[in-house]
Amino acid sequence: MMGALVRAQGGQATGQERKGRPPSVLVFFTDQQRWDTVGVYGSPMTLTPNLDALARKGTLFQIAVTPQPVCAPARACLWTGVYQTKHGVWRNGTGLSPDTPTIAHHFKRAGYIVGYIGKWHLAPGKLGAGFVPPEYRGGFVDFWEAANVLEHTSHPYEGALYDANGKELRFSGIYRTDFLTQRAIRFLREVGKDPFLLVVSYLEPHQQNDWNRFVAPDGYASKFANPFVPHDLRPFPGDWQKELPDYYGCVARLDENLGEIVRTLAELGRLDDTVIVFTSDHGCHFRTRNAEYKRSAHESSVRVPLVIAGPKFNRAQVVPEVVSLTDVAPTLLDAAGLPVPQEMQGKSLLPLVERRVDEWRNEAFIQISESMVGRALRTERWKYCVVAPDKQGGHDPASERYVEWQLYDLYADPHELVNLAGRREYRDIAAQLRERLKARMVEAGEPEPHIDEARFYP
Incomplete structure (x- = not known):
C-alpha cells in the first residue's frame, strides 16, 4: 500500500548504491496496439518518438x-x-487461479516491492x-490501483480505479x-x-466498448486525419476508415506518457538501474478479418x-528472431539475476540479446479462442493456422x-x-508445419x- 511506500522513500540513489542493488522493472503495457504503429517498426506517422528513442x-x-x-488469456x-x-x-x-504463480510472486520473494496500476x-x-479481491491479484501485494475490466468502469475522461482496500x-x-x-x-x-x-496497464488504444469506437484525447484525432493506412487493411472494408485517426491519437498520447515516466525515472536517479518493457497484449485488425478487432491468427x-x-x-540493437510474450516473464527474472522456474514454458530472451542464437527455434505458438478454436504457428517465413470445425470458440478450450485453414508465405x-x-505446390510445406504445430501443442x-x-x- 502507498503508506508503506511513503516510509521507504529516501531520495535519489548514488552511483555506488545503484551498483549494489538489483535492477527494478517497469512494464509499460498497452492494450490492442499494432506493432506497426511504432516508428522503429516502420510507421511513417511519427506517433512514437519516445518509444523510438528507447528502442x-x-x-x-x-x-x-x-x-x-x-x-485475458494474453495477460495470463x-x-x-x-x-x-x-x-x-x-x-x-x-479468471487466473490464486494458486498460479506469476512474476509478481517471484519478484516479491526476492525482496522487490511489487505494484500494479490500471487494467x-x-x-x-x-x-x-x-x-479485485486480494487473492485474485496475481501476487501484486504491495501496491494496487486497478480495475478488473477498466473499459467497464471508466470512459476516456471519467471513471474509477480501486485501491487495495476497495476504495474508489x-x-x-x-x-x-x-x-x-x-x-x-x-508510485515512483x-x-x-x-x-x-x-x-502500468493502460486501456488505450483499445476501443471504448459501450461507445463502440476508439477515443483519442481531445484534438488528437484531427492531427491524424487522412492518415497512412497499413497495407493489410486496404483491401477490406472493416471500420478503419473512420477509426484510424482516433486510434493513432491514442497511440501518440501513450507515447507522450511514456516520455513522462522515463523523465521521472531520470529525475529520480532510477533510469540507469530500471529495466523498461514496452509491449501490448495483442493487435487490431479493425474488423477486416472477422466481426471484431482481434481473435485471429493474422499479423x-x-x-x-x-x-x-x-x-x-x-x-x-534489433533482435530479428521470432519471440513470444510467454518469453517476457522468464526474461525479466533472468535479467534481475533470479532463477527461472522450470515450469515456465517461455524462454529467456537474454541469449538472443547476447546473440547466442543457435538453440532458438525461431517460431511462436498461438492458441485462439472465442471466435473459434484455433491453433497456429508463426515462423520466420510462414503462418500456419488450423481450426476445429466441430467446436465453439466461446465454449470449448481445445x-x-x-x-x-490458413497458410501464408x-x-x-x-x-x-x-x-x-490446400494448394498442391505447398503440400510439403504444410506437412512440415503440421508436424511442428502438433509438437508445440503437445509441449x-x-x-x-x-x-x-x-x-x-x-
Missing part, C-alpha cells in the same frame, strides 16, 4: 507475437510465462468489472491514460531506493511491439481434431492477402491432435 538505446524485438490474441501468458493450457485462462472472464482482466468475470479512486476531466500515468509517477516518487516491479491480431531497455538490454505476402492452404500440454489437410481442389 534505439535498448533492444527492439522485430517479430514479437502474442500467444493468445485476446485480452505474459505474467506467468506459460500457455493457456497450463494457466487455465483460455477466454475472457475465466487487470484476470479476476473471474462473476466478481465484476471493478474491485475516481477521475474526471483528465484523459484516462494521463490519470494512470499520474498514479505511476506518484514514493518507492524510494527499493527495487520494484511496477506494471494484425498477433504481432505486437516489444522493446526492452535498461541494464543488460541497452545494446542499440479439440482433438482440426482442419488446415510472409516473405512473398507480408500482408496475408493470399491463403495458400504446451495438449493431447496430440489429428489435423486434416485442407482441400483446395475438388
Whole structure:
C-alpha cells in the first residue's frame, strides 16, 4: 500500500548504491496496439518518438507475437510465462487461479516491492468489472490501483480505479491514460531506493466498448486525419476508415506518457538501474478479418511491439528472431539475476540479446479462442493456422481434431492477402508445419491432435 511506500522513500540513489542493488522493472503495457504503429517498426506517422528513442538505446524485438490474441488469456501468458493450457485462462472472464504463480510472486520473494496500476482482466468475470479481491491479484501485494475490466468502469475522461482496500479512486476531466500515468509517477516518487516491479496497464488504444469506437484525447484525432493506412487493411472494408485517426491519437498520447515516466525515472536517479518493457497484449485488425478487432491468427491480431531497455538490454540493437510474450516473464527474472522456474514454458530472451542464437527455434505458438478454436504457428517465413470445425470458440478450450485453414508465405505476402492452404505446390510445406504445430501443442500440454489437410481442389 502507498503508506508503506511513503516510509521507504529516501531520495535519489548514488552511483555506488545503484551498483549494489538489483535492477527494478517497469512494464509499460498497452492494450490492442499494432506493432506497426511504432516508428522503429516502420510507421511513417511519427506517433512514437519516445518509444523510438528507447528502442534505439535498448533492444527492439522485430517479430514479437502474442500467444493468445485476446485480452485475458494474453495477460495470463505474459505474467506467468506459460500457455493457456497450463494457466487455465483460455477466454475472457475465466479468471487466473490464486494458486498460479506469476512474476509478481517471484519478484516479491526476492525482496522487490511489487505494484500494479490500471487494467487487470484476470479476476473471474462473476466478481465484476471493478474491485479485485486480494487473492485474485496475481501476487501484486504491495501496491494496487486497478480495475478488473477498466473499459467497464471508466470512459476516456471519467471513471474509477480501486485501491487495495476497495476504495474508489475516481477521475474526471483528465484523459484516462494521463490519470494512470499520474498514479505511476506518484508510485515512483514514493518507492524510494527499493527495487520494484511496477506494471502500468493502460486501456488505450483499445476501443471504448459501450461507445463502440476508439477515443483519442481531445484534438488528437484531427492531427491524424487522412492518415497512412497499413497495407493489410486496404483491401477490406472493416471500420478503419473512420477509426484510424482516433486510434493513432491514442497511440501518440501513450507515447507522450511514456516520455513522462522515463523523465521521472531520470529525475529520480532510477533510469540507469530500471529495466523498461514496452509491449501490448495483442493487435487490431479493425474488423477486416472477422466481426471484431482481434481473435485471429493474422499479423494484425498477433504481432505486437516489444522493446526492452535498461541494464543488460541497452545494446542499440534489433533482435530479428521470432519471440513470444510467454518469453517476457522468464526474461525479466533472468535479467534481475533470479532463477527461472522450470515450469515456465517461455524462454529467456537474454541469449538472443547476447546473440547466442543457435538453440532458438525461431517460431511462436498461438492458441485462439472465442471466435473459434484455433491453433497456429508463426515462423520466420510462414503462418500456419488450423481450426476445429466441430467446436465453439466461446465454449470449448481445445479439440482433438482440426482442419488446415490458413497458410501464408510472409516473405512473398507480408500482408496475408493470399491463403495458400490446400494448394498442391505447398503440400510439403504444410506437412512440415503440421508436424511442428502438433509438437508445440503437445509441449504446451495438449493431447496430440489429428489435423486434416485442407482441400483446395475438388
